Amino acid sequence: MISDRVKSNLKQSLSESILPKIGLVLFIVIIFMALFAPVLATHDPTSTGYFDPESGSAYPPLGHSYDTEIAVDGEFTAVTVEANSTHLLGTNTVGQDVYSRLLYGARVSVIVGISATLLAMLIGVPIGLLAGYYGGRVDDGLMRVADTMLAFPALVLALALIGVFGERPIEIPDPIVMAGFADGMPETIPIPGTVTIVGALVIWVWFARVARGEAMSLRNAEYVKAAKSFGTSNTRILLKHVLPNSMTPIIVLATIQVAVIILLEASLAYLGFSGTTLSWGYEIERGQDYLRRRPWVSIFPGIGIMLAVISVNLLGDWFRDALDPNIDQSKRGA
Amino acid sequence: MLKFLFRRLLQGILVIWGAITILFVLRAFSPGDPAVLMAGEGADDAYIEQVRQAEGLDEPLLSQYFEYLLNIMVGDFGFSWEARREVEAIVIGRVPATVELAVAATVVALVIAIPLGVISGTRRNEPADYGATLFSLLGISTPNFWLGLMLILVFGVWYGIPYPSIGTSSFSLGGFAVEYPNSVGLGLFDFPTGRREIGFAAAVSALVFEQSVSELGTWVRYITLPALTLGTYFTALITRLTRSGMIDELGKPYVTSMEAKGLPRALILYKHTLRNTMIPIITVIGLQIGTLAGGAVITETVFNWPGLGLRLIDALNARDWPVIQGIVLFIAIAFVVINIIVDALYNYLDPQVRES
Amino acid sequence: MSEPILKISDLSTSFFTNEGQINAVDSISLSIDQGEVFGIVGESGSGKSVTALSLMDLVESPGEITSGSISYRNAELADTLREEYPDAVDGAFVDILSVPESVRRSLRGPSFSMIFQDPESSFNPSVTVGEQVAEAVEVQRRARSNPRSTHAKTRGVEYSLSGYLTSAVLPSKRFVTTESKERAIELLEMVGIPDPIKRANEYPHQYSGGMLQRAMIAQALAGEPDILIADEPTTALDVTIQAQVLDILSELQEDVGMTILLITHNLGVVARMCDRVGVMYAGEIVEQGTLEDIFEHNIHPYTAGLMGSIPALDNVGGRLHPIEGNVPSLLDSEMRDGCYFADRCPKAMEECLTKPQAFDGPGSEDHAAMCYLATHEYEEEQALPDTYFDSSTEVMTDD
Ligand SMILES: Nc1ncnc2c1ncn2[C@@H]1O[C@H](COP(=O)(O)OP(=O)(O)O)[C@@H](O)[C@H]1O
Ligand code: SF4
């Protein structure tokens, strides 16, 4: 499925440019954060126990103690807000540890991003392959559906779907905590289930379109014709010849779509329609009313989203440059 | 050309019909009681029954479907039982704010992105190119709601964050201090956040009929930060496209041939390569109108900008389905119409398509 | 005959690629007379196009002219530049490699212009042919009518983004004026395009290849150039059209007395058009002389090989592959010492392992060849064994 030429191209563009390297490193860091969140976290991300009732405020990050006036019960009083050394990045407005929530947020983003993209592939690729391979009415129908789906902006369609289906989290157990490696961390984490499904429903069309295009061009390839003349069944041709050969553009697309989903999840969570609160997007929303005095509550999760999306985009660019045969030629041609 | 337009129009109608059907199917097969969905949150049983009767939700699905189709064809988008108003009235009232925002964002994007893309495409691997590449990478990767907040914060920095004291409202709410700036900026240039004082049409008419500039100034001040927020992704995208388009175009043999006849470099760049670069980008811009609409929902929420997107979020919070579907449908129709126009423009600009 | 108009000496152009340095033009020297047609022949990949682009100063990065001089005879230009660039001026000759970029740019059009191999890709597809020809006219018209001193002529035509933006709003500020458009139509008529008024408003894709090549000739003539460089002007065309295009070129040459540098890999074209010829191999001019020298008294086995493979005139599209093997890659690191042709040469001798210089040939006084056979007869006992290069070159294996 991944030929030697592809591998050597990937290696070559990795060594030629700094950007794919940055993307790869960022990606590994984020996956690491997501996988080992319970171990790396310093506090239970859902516990609100670190709220400082005296100042009526959240802790600032390390080294950022400051004097301020805070209205408590209608009276303005001068207080000093002290950084608490156990909260690396401070606490949010309800006293949860920002650092720990940042790690868990990576988890949610990665899980939703990858599972929604896989789901979309599962829906889109077979439909696209069949339409492209058989052509005719099936194909016309698919293209009309695709056009229609694309008339809805992703976020707007997602909101409409959520308007009908509501938003439901799925609690998934945390194997690391279950195995006893991280005591005191939540045993399950809530993943925005509806958002995952809705995300897949919003992006599957792209996979169908790409798979269709590939199937159409492969339909007339010599080896497919040859296979047909031996009496190989269409299903077998599709699985053995057409699918493997269309994987390259599908992988490139999938990479980019992970970024789309991460942004979509963050946006929905920010708007309050993801059904969960353990999410980078939701944290930003939570911090926005306190932006001036407690900017860290919104800043850090935003950086998290940005780095995650940058890493996936850079990987996408890398794959595209390395896998696109046209670019390959133009680099070499004299 | 006419034949093409006709075909494209027919295609567009088909897509709109499909969009209407999808929205109908969503309502008809929603997991709950469609009457509850239509009535909105907080409706009591009697009201829900009333909605069921009035909307004919007991009737066969097929006749409901045709009624729905017919209504939309005559411009009747339904009735919001929650807001007790016609949906089309709600939608129309919110259109200008969103259109202003979207157009302003597009203008910002084009004005910044095209020169940036040209510079970066013509000075490959120079610092300017690296800068533009980095900018466009950040631009397409930054969630715009966060960007909006950071703009507010950064402009606030001029006042000395974390203790700005001007132009904010600070009041107590259950022990918490709520602080959200009403305006941020440099004093001279305060950019208000969270309102839209005046529409563009009103500002222009004040300028024309009363020779008063201040209305237009107000409009500009209010729209600056939202337009920057919404426009950044677009700017980044168009910068990328312009850069790679220019690189492609400058590598073509006709450029050498133009150099050979002694044309000034600037003429080759702007009249020939940039023009050719922009032709395909126009199509991309058309297709990205959807992203712009999605971004508008977010931006309007961040800045409390009273457009369609903010209304959509309000409707979602109130579970007011008629308004949700009305706005979603309106956006889909707008997308189709804009893309037909863009295609026509593309055809006009590209002689290879036009003359054949 | 008449005096030289262009003297090229030791011109080298290299490309600095990731794979290494490619010496596409390797210290060539030629001299072209006023009013003659000078031909350059050679297989594809031997550096002909890069030579042409070097003369036009259009070599693109990663390519660079690394050494040599190109002396162009133009008394007026020499007078203008003498004070400012005394090193560049010698009598009526100006070394165009020693003057600034802006001066060289200003020479494109009125001094040198060029016709390219593939007319279809040499026009901008989204601008009308008439407009593109008119642009060339306009540049020259502006350069000539420049009210300031002749000095200003060497500065080139000024143009900026603001100029473009104004022209988008005000039609009267467009770069191309009506006069230039009219002149463009005259030029199109001159090169034999029927119904030029109508065709001027058509786009390149509406033209046939031959018509477009004529339009390109018209465009190249807009500045009434002293030297016209034609890089394989007929290769992309049908046989019958080729003949027509060549006819147009010869007519022009006779009428205006224009100097033409004609690049081709087709010896039939050379025989028909040229007065003198340079044979190019691996970035070098390996033999040059009059038509007769090259066809009758050739010395270099490569030239002889080319002769053996003159394609019949009805098969001119075919590529030359006169001698077994390929043009070397021209990569600096892979070029061996000695004669570059030795690995393919049927008469390679031991002394050929050191580089031959350009020796006088037996023909006219211009005749020269870079080959030891110009100095003595082939000596069989000195011959290198057939298998000599099989072991010493690993890159030459062909599959
Ligand atoms: N842009 C370029 N980059 C790298 N090498 C080039 C470039 N253009 C030409 N060359 C090299 O220069 C050599 C001569 O090319 P060219 O002048 O086009 O040959 P010809 O016109 O005789 O067919 C070729 O071997 C090619 O590898
Ligand atoms: S110098 Fe020697 S190898 Fe080169 S062409 Fe002449 S005879 Fe052949």
Ligand SMILES: [Mg+2]
């Ligand atoms: Mg060539």
